[in-house]
């Protein structure tokens with residue numbers, strides 16, 4: 001299996017992910033997505049949005065603000081409960097989250113730990129020029145609350161009937177005690193969340209539905225089945241308001257870890273917001289003529305963790321024969337940052353002209369790259385390493401019959417295709 005070091009090194013070498021503020025020595029656990037990383041991240045977000053909003057009649061989108069009225073966090077329970085226990089090592093001074101330790105001693109040097117104290121994970125800042133208590137606001141630690149507080153706005157303006165969902169993608173911030181494992185746990189990250197509102201009593205059905213939907217999304221985008229598993233939370237682990245919670249876990253280089261959580265949150269959130277805001281957040285059910293607060297199922301995924309899982313799953317250091325090997329990312333074409341490389345076989349004027357024509361045409365549809373430098377074999381390998389699924393080569397036969405070769409990244413086999421057939425050929429393999 002690929003190591004995290006190999007992934008980090010590929011990401012830096014090929015422009016997927018850089019350390020934040022690197023020229024100043026970086027900033028702990030903060031990362032910047034480079035030209036290829038941002039394309040891949042956008043693809044993941046778009047594919048999530050397509051599956052969960054565009055293709056579903058019962059889910060609509062939202063983009064709420066990161067800063068919210070502090071009362072939101074009082075109502076949600078984050079101000080009092082969103083805290084982890086931490087302790088310091090008396091010997092090496094390292095800090096640990098004590099609920100993640102198997103023994104109550106420093107995992108690094110075995111030293112004795114201080115007594116555990118609770119630490120709230122929300123980032124605090126001030127709104128406006130005066131830095132006093134009344135100006136305190138928080139960076140949201142999840143996107144979900146922006147959805148709950150807009151429940152009525154969305155339900156009424158979109159005239160939605162239960163069951164229906166609201167989806168949101170956006171940045172969240174948590175002052176994690178022990179960030180790490182590259183982009184797996186950071187203090188600034190992106191979430192893709194759905195709050196799916198249902199009639200109480202149908203919640204278990206919908207919980208199962210969303211678990212199936214979300215797992216099949218990862219499968220469809222090429223994640224290997226043996227690297228995904230489901231873990232149900234034990235009663236002792238469940239948040240006090242949740243009826244059930246299931247984690248979709250992925251086999252990351254450091255072991256099985258959470259990729260996404262899917263919780264049955266009952267009517268906890270809307271009830272609390274009703275209580276704290278004094279607004280009536282009940283739903284009127286036309287069929288039963290009853291008013292009630294809906295239950296909610298919450299599939300909550302991390303963009304960065306998904307991206308890491310897709311990279312880990314796709315990475316292969318492949319031995320081709322005795323003297324030859326290549327690094328290849330077997331990314332699903334829909335996720336790959338660059339869809340095709342376009343190459344003139346040689347740097348000859350007629351070939352270059354034709355290849356550029358194809359490139360200029362394809363770039364209206366996808367991110368593609370034109371490359372004329374180095375041997376054709378080297379150019380293919382460069383694209384293999386960034387997961388480009390197709391290599392399109394213009395050769396002398398192209399000038400005679402308007403056909404090109406299209407090389408498949410995984411099999412390395414080539415087919416000849418008429419120039420006018422390039423787009424439908426790629427489309428069929430890229431679109432999901």
Ligand code: ATP
Pocket residue numbers: 142174176183184185186187188189190191258259260261300301302303304305
């Ligand atoms: P963990 O137990 O790993 O801290 P969590 O259970 O607190 O995660 P949730 O609150 O369920 O996480 O958040 C939903 C999703 O958001 C997670 O499954 C993960 O993909 C993502 N996520 C949460 N915290 C982070 C983080 N610090 N860095 C990157 N992604 C995160």
